[in-house]
Amino acid sequence: MGFNEIPKIENAKFYVNLAFKRANEEAKKAREEVSKKRSVLEKSKIIEIVKMRTAKDFLMETLEKMTKKFPSINQLNKFFFELLKCYVDIDELRKSLGALNWASEKVSDFYIMHKTKVKMTSDFKKVNQYRSMFYGRASSAMKQIDKHLRVIEEARRVLKDFPVIKEGIFTVAIAGFPNVGKSTLLAKLTGATPEIANYAFTTKSLNTAYIKENGDRVIQLIDTPGTLNRFEKMNDIERQAFIAMKYAAELIVYVFDPTDTYPMEDQRELLENIKKETGKKIIIYVSKTDIAESKIKGIRDSEELKEELLKFKIEKVKTDPDLPEPAS
Ligand SMILES: Nc1nc2c(ncn2[C@@H]2O[C@H](COP(=O)(O)OP(=O)(O)OP(=O)(O)O)[C@@H](O)[C@H]2O)c(=O)[nH]1
Ligand SMILES: [Mg+2]
Structure with a gap:
């Protein structure tokens, strides 16, 4: 088992900025593609939903990838488990890994909530406001897991330097x-x-x-x-x-x-x-x-x-x- 391939974990701000950057890029494409026949309100709704969906997908995929690429603590053999325990608070690490899932669900819930609001409104100004509210709430959920991201990154650094010890020999x-x-x-x-x-x-x-x-x-x-x-x-x-x-x-x-x-x-x-x-x-x-x-x-x-x-x-x-x- 080698632990040196676990991807580096950045801070929450890094992922949020990247999510919004992607969202803007996708929105730009959508703006070029959206039919001129649509009303200003319809166009705005399409573009703001594209932004929210792109940001949501990026954050959820990122968090899911982090969870998947991190070795499951329960599946570590006794040797690696004991070794990890020397350097890391295992309960805190478990909690931090669980927090990734929590944040992912939050982002998903906020997306569904704000997308529905955008769809339902007939007020042009509200479209932008709802999208902005989604951004704020998603950022806040990510900010709440910032300390957990640091715990996971610390554990990754420890695991990366673990010796390669093969089982079954x-x-x-x-x-x-x-x-x-x-x-x-x-x-x-x-x-x-x-x-x-x-x-x-x-x-x-x-x-x-x-x-x-x-x-x-x-x-x-x-x-x-x-x-x-x-x-x-x-x-x-x-x-x-x-x-x-x-x-x-x-x-x-x-x-x-x-x-x-x-x-x-x-x-x-x-x-x-x-x-x-x-x-x-x-x-x-x-x-x-x-x-x-x-x-x-x-x-x-x-x-x-x-x-x-x-x-x-x-x-x-x-x-x-x-x-x-x-x-x-
Ligand atoms: N003459 C002689 N010198 C030896 C022998 N084995 C080790 N040395 C010397 O003893 C010193 C320590 O050797 P290491 O192999 O680094 O010892 P170690 O037990 O791995 O040391 P740590 O990693 O610090 O625990 C070195 O200067 C070696 O060259 C030996 O059989 N004969
Ligand atoms: Mg030695």
Whole structure:
């Protein structure tokens, strides 16, 4: 799922101005086409109704398109839902999306009301007045949803930068303290080129890359931002890492750094906490063994780790009850 195609949301004034501009353009065409045989009153009615209808259609279509192009919150998977919750007040967003529909119905009601008034009147001056009243009321309905448009635009900006995480592919999260070598491991396993640097919190969002077999992506790896051992006081970046471990990954690779980057005790404690909080199976990978001795059990190089991950994936496919029986 990619969220970067949701169209940008402008403010209410922008759409109102555009609606009236379109209305004027259509009215100009109608003026040229309307039969000279018609009375002045009839002509005026036709033109003012064209204006109202054009503005109404434009606003309703715009609001409908916004609703349709925005991902349905109820259909977001748990991972994206939790991630969105980190940045956006979900109840407020739901209310704002609902407000689009409200405004659309209002514009439609005002149109019907004022079109009827225009049709019924025999007073030439009133024709223009009713059209102007419609414009005023439609603008006012749009103005009332201005704050909601801002909420939706804010959510769109957040969603646009969400990682592309595919569903239905065996997914592994790489976790550990900052600066321990998580991104370096991702690069070794997949050939990807994430940002790697000798300071903490280099990775600020989730990086994904894939292990391939015969050209097919078979394992999705998520390189997470480094997390400190403070589950109660996680910042947004750490929370992203944790959400990926808990809701997107089926397996976690925990990177231990045997150099003095962070005390071993703290790294062990974080591992225990991740185990407890996610309930996921965890494989240990010890980084930097070329420059430091390590007494940690389970030293494997990245090639051995890759083999193990592929084996896990096969095991998972064999035992996954949701998969259909292979055809004989
Ligand atoms: N010698 C050696 N250096 C390594 C190894 N793995 C990582 N490094 C170095 O450790 C530093 C941190 O590596 P990263 O891969 O950016 O670490 P990270 O865990 O992704 O860091 P954050 O994104 O900040 O959490 C870089 O300078 C790497 O070159 C390794 O196996 N051996
Ligand atoms: Mg990193």
